[in-house]
Amino acid sequence: MNGDVTSDTPAPRPVLTRARIVQAAVGLIEREGADALSMRRVAAELGVAVMSLYNHVPNKGALLEGVAEHVIAGLELEDDPSEPWQTRARALVRAFRKVAHDYPRCMTIVLTHKIDTQLGLRPAERALALADAAGFDGPTSVRIMRALMAYALGAQLRETGVVKTLDNLVETQAESWAKLDAAEFPHVVALSEELASHDPETDFEFGLDLLITALDALPRGRSQSR
Amino acid sequence: MNGDVTSDTPAPRPVLTRARIVQAAVGLIEREGADALSMRRVAAELGVAVMSLYNHVPNKGALLEGVAEHVIAGLELEDDPSEPWQTRARALVRAFRKVAHDYPRCMTIVLTHKIDTQLGLRPAERALALADAAGFDGPTSVRIMRALMAYALGAQLRETGVVKTLDNLVETQAESWAKLDAAEFPHVVALSEELASHDPETDFEFGLDLLITALDALPRGRSQSR
DNA sequence: ACCTGAACACCGTTCAAGT
DNA sequence: ACCTGAACACCGTTCAAGT
Numbered sequence: 001m002n003g004d005v006t007s008d009t010p011a012p013r014p015v016l017t018r019a020r021i022v023q024a025a026v027g028l029i030e031r032e033g034a035d036a037l038s039m040r041r042v043a044a045e046l047g048v049a050v051m052s053l054y055n056h057v058p059n060k061g062a063l064l065e066g067v068a069e070h071v072i073a074g075l076e077l078e079d080d081p082s083e084p085w086q087t088r089a090r091a092l093v094r095a096f097r098k099v100a101h102d103y104p105r106c107m108t109i110v111l112t113h114k115i116d117t118q119l120g121l122r123p124a125e126r127a128l129a130l131a132d133a134a135g136f137d138g139p140t141s142v143r144i145m146r147a148l149m150a151y152a153l154g155a156q157l158r159e160t161g162v163v164k165t166l167d168n169l170v171e172t173q174a175e176s177w178a179k180l181d182a183a184e185f186p187h188v189v190a191l192s193e194e195l196a197s198h199d200p201e202t203d204f205e206f207g208l209d210l211l212i213t214a215l216d217a218l219p220r221g222r223s224q225s226r
Numbered sequence: 227m228n229g230d231v232t233s234d235t236p237a238p239r240p241v242l243t244r245a246r247i248v249q250a251a252v253g254l255i256e257r258e259g260a261d262a263l264s265m266r267r268v269a270a271e272l273g274v275a276v277m278s279l280y281n282h283v284p285n286k287g288a289l290l291e292g293v294a295e296h297v298i299a300g301l302e303l304e305d306d307p308s309e310p311w312q313t314r315a316r317a318l319v320r321a322f323r324k325v326a327h328d329y330p331r332c333m334t335i336v337l338t339h340k341i342d343t344q345l346g347l348r349p350a351e352r353a354l355a356l357a358d359a360a361g362f363d364g365p366t367s368v369r370i371m372r373a374l375m376a377y378a379l380g381a382q383l384r385e386t387g388v389v390k391t392l393d394n395l396v397e398t399q400a401e402s403w404a405k406l407d408a409a410e411f412p413h414v415v416a417l418s419e420e421l422a423s424h425d426p427e428t429d430f431e432f433g434l435d436l437l438i439t440a441l442d443a444l445p446r447g448r449s450q451s452r
Numbered sequence: 453a454c455c456t457g458a459a460c461a462c463c464g465t466t467c468a469a470g471t
Numbered sequence: 472a473c474c475t476g477a478a479c480a481c482c483g484t485t486c487a488a489g490t
Binding site: 038039040050051054059060 | 463
Binding site: 108111112118121124125128129132138139141142143146147149150151152153154155157158184185186187188190191194195202203206207209210211213214215217218 | 334337338344347350351354355358364365367368369372373375376377378379380381383384410411412413414416417420421428429432433435436437439440441443444
């Protein structure tokens with residue numbers, strides 16, 4: 001009858017649990033990078049023997065999937081169906097940007113591991129719902145969802161620097177302009193200043209606007225009511 | 227005077243070189259997956275001691291960057307500036323899709339490693355060039371490039387299944403429909419058939435069309451003449 | 453300049469033993 | 472049911488030695 005606190009021994013180490021293991025992993029990754037993640041490090045962090053982890057997680061791969069899942073669970077997907085579908089679509093895509101900002105160093109794991117919880121279906125459901133509300137037919141709605149997802153993921157990949165690939169090095173290597181022959185890369189050289197200046201928010205919204213605008217202009221298969 | 231074949235000893239093992247090492251790595255990855263890649267495996271593949279690799283590559287990270295570079299080098303970027311810019315833009319984005327198909331299992335490495343060769347600048351230069359030809363001003367051209375890149379990368383991420391995340395599991399888990407409560411995911415359930423049917427080419431072109439169409443409708447800062 | 457084997461510190465995971 | 476230490480096979484990389 002004394003409630004659920006049945007003992008007052010000083011700070012009894014909390015029980016080991018999959019959730020706690022995943023959280024420790026996420027913390028470690030954000031602090032030291034994905035390469036620093038190892039079963040042994042996680043165990044140490046939790047003050048526990050390595051093999052104890054295997055009581056809650058079958059292997060390292062499963063732990064990584066747990067990390068991906070945890071990040072995706074952080075998507076803030078509140079929605080107001082009474083809003084115009086364009087607004088709802090923007091909110092959805094922006095949610096990805098937000099979460100990528102919250103867990104920058106986990107992104108490479110999120111992008112390379114599947115999520116087999118229903119959690120992973122929430123964004124899909126949301127996108128399909130608003131395409132439906134916009135009056136698109138089924139097959140078109142599916143394609144719209146995929147286009148939005150592609151942009152959401154790709155924009156993050158670019159911005160978070162997960163992909164340091166391609167144009168990003170233009171920014172980070174601004175000092176080595178001299179070595180770029182203007183003959184081979186005339187436009188890159190000419191626009192070096194714009195390329196180096198950073199306004200990721202505007203860049204992101206620009207691309208998002210393009211997509212929404214194009215969707216807006218698309219012929220609808222059905223009436224647009226609801 | 228006997229040309230460049232100076233000896234006829236039976237197949238003298240070819241010299242070890244960075245290029246050969248990278249190629250072996252790419253082959254190994256495509257055959258057995260990125261997880262199977264190790265310095266030791268690569269060395270074995272080349273019939274060489276592990277430490278020999280370190281004469282041509284400073285460490286594993288550098289080898290992975292070499293792999294990314296090799297894949298990006300495979301982008302087929304032939305271009306005809308006399309074509310309308312829309313056509314050129316489509317060709318550019320499609321080149322990414324092509325290369326992702328050629329090296330599916332290397333993609334996760336390409337997406338997570340920087341490329342500091344000028345090779346990585348070719349797509350950027352191309353995108354900026356065609357935006358210029360379309361009559362857009364500098365800052366807008368840069369944003370257009372970024373939007374195209376984001377879509378090119380994101381679409382690949384989705385399709386290649388690098389991201390098994392999100393809607394992809396809808397397809398792979400079609401058998402578990404029953405377990406999905408239609409209450410929480412009504413649209414996903416209703417469109418399960420469309421979601422499971424695979425036509426990645428059309429999906430890809432749909433999103434690409436959206437972007438090009440939107441760009442077409444955008445006001446130009448300059449005349450459109452070349 | 454390039455190759456090599458031995459060694460070191462670190463992995464993920466199996467197994468057998470404990471409670 | 473959960474925890475643990477020892478052991479195994481495998482890593483990346485340093486070092487000292489060879490040519």
